[in-house]
Amino acid sequence: MTILTNLILLPLTLLTTLTTSSTAATLETPKSRTLHPELNAALRTAATSFDRAALLPNNADWTYDFTKHPNYDSPTGAVINADAATFPAVTGLGSSVALLKLAPCGMLPPHLHPRATNIVTAITGNTTTWMIGENGVGVRRVELLPMMVTVFPQASLHMMQNNDCEPSLLISSLNSDDSGTLNILPSLWSVPQDIIGAGFGNDAFNAADVGKDIPAVGTGAIIGSAECKKRCGIST
Template identity: 50%
Template structure:
């Protein structure tokens, strides 16, 4: 195989990985109507039944604790939120699961723990340190728009958190997966390692999937998962 063939396949596979985690618009016709509605009463003529106002997190196809998931109620998945400017998400983390480093380009994120023992990490921008918060039941933290953040369930039981964002289209980007879409030569330069096996490293990055991946080896060993 040629270098260019390997690079193309790596990029395509990562693009597919990212696409898998993107919320699909379920009812674009309703979204379009709600965006153009002249009055709030017009909105109610479209959202004219109880089902249109109900979003059941556990019934969503991506709802899982194996290893975990981010289930979003937003304009794409729940048309009643069209034009409201909000996203609500249920964050499910199985034992030792984590949300890998990511950011939301169009929304500030507030997260509150419902159960479990989760640690969050946030870097606001170059020149500032890491903010670390222990998210146990009832504890809340905030990730300002565009900030890099990650979190891990430290326990051997499931953890659950609720996430609110002030955007109905938050623009989530998983940095490690996105970074490895760049040409290998640029990655080697960025890491300061001309011998970095960029193609091989890309193949070992966990897929985004439902939003969660397995976390640290220390936790997995402690919980008997390795």
């Protein structure tokens, strides 16, 4: 390759690098949550239910303790999953459950589950949920009070916020042991700026500036709206 060619390609390489990094900064490096991959693999390939049970011989194998999770006491709240990755006993059973702990004004930002329908039961608090199933169907808003239930069909976009100045607790049941979660905003801002601008119908849209404060996935929960924070005296 000639010196002239290098001089031409270098600015293009730098531009590509800067464009990609400016929008991808909010995405975390992927890391598997699976605690016992060999056991998961053995459970999935067991010839019979009897053989499967033999792989889980202890009483402790059939128990999951949410309070032992490192995010249980997170100040912003957390989504704590008892699924194939963390609770091998559910591997292959097509079911899992998650504890949703929302701090005062806590929020689960816009996301979807690509492989599961999600039924959420409110235990405490006053939580508002929003769900969009597909183009054209509109938004479904639900006010969840204790002992009330709502459903988010598989792959539907949804979000929720605790409206109280006290923590709220919800239980999420999913019909998959590996439901997956896709947070919409960090994912969208991982693509090149000009593509984001085109999606917004504005080539001058400054995607890097708008997206620089998008929270990382983190514990799954963040602090929500400015109105709630002002009402509850939250400064973060």
